[in-house]
Amino acid sequence: MAELDTSGGGGKKGGKVRSKKSSTKVDLTAMVDLAFLLITFFMLTTTLNKPIAMDIAKPDKDEKNEQRLELRASQTMTILLGKNNKVAWYMGEAGKSAPEVQDFTQIRKSILENKQKVQAASGKSIVMVIKPTSGATYKNFVDIMDELAITGIKSAPAIDDENITDAEKAFMKSQNLL
């Protein structure tokens, strides 16, 4: 915005030529723009920097209460987390079907397929059992919980890091995952 020069020059008085005084007004528009830009930046960074929480609920561990709920084998999918960001999964009972070893990019497809299969066969929703072994990292655990959230598994998965069967251990060892 150009400012009109309104300092009339003063005419000619006494024949002296006066040097023109330039106006002392500074255009503050750019300054205001800058200030508001900074304000918005600060506001956004303060709100966006909040970390995100993932809620995990684990089954109650009661030493005295040895009640175990049996899961129906036909609608259970067990996922074992192993070393080197690999997972192994199988449907149904342990030891009856050979687990399939995959990595995290493929597991989503398997979960979705099994979810549909179980739904079509029994009309019930799939039950997930997650078994992190000692070879897994914390990241693997978070990733698999995230995959379940993405694939829309509504029922809470059973996170079972206590009862990894010998058959499972043997398989994981044979695949170099433990």
Added chain:
Amino acid sequence: MPRAKVQRKSTSIDMTAMCDVSFLLLTYFILSATAKQPDPLDVRLPTSTYKIKVPEKDIAILTIGKDKVYFEAAGQDIKVATLEKIGEQYKISFTPEEKKRFSVIGSFGVPIQSLKQFVMLDGDKRKKSGLETGIPTDSTNNQLADWILQSRKAVAELHSEGMRVSIKGDAEEGYPMVKKIVDILQKQKINKFSLITTAEGGSK
């Protein structure tokens, strides 16, 4: 008769006041924003697609990394109350100054025995002191469980709320360490806790 000329008003607005206001706001925001406490452990968080924000109050954060555990209870009043309770339990009395200094420490990982010494150090010397060996979690000397229990009591007394526990784990941390911490929580019947993650894009 010549027509009277209508005086044209200049279109430039005086921006001085606007500038003042905006800079006032800016300084207010900068001053009111509390500086984030630097984490003593640099933890790289795993990513997830969850969208729930971590609450700011009535929460304890357990930072796990490099096989060490650090503890932080949110809120200065809670910190002081927790320290008093821990002091009672371990027969250590803390002076008012120590309590005040403790209330501004973020997450810490020192055994109770060297806590007094640690609190009295200045901020930048704390990291170099080598006192931060993580909070002991062995079954015989389970100080972490005590910290959690006492902070839960403090939150219950002061805010009459249940305290939430969050785990802030390093992505590369092995699962056994996480399991150890979770087992400690489950011993106290905390079966629900949050894992703190950072956001990632919706679909890979």
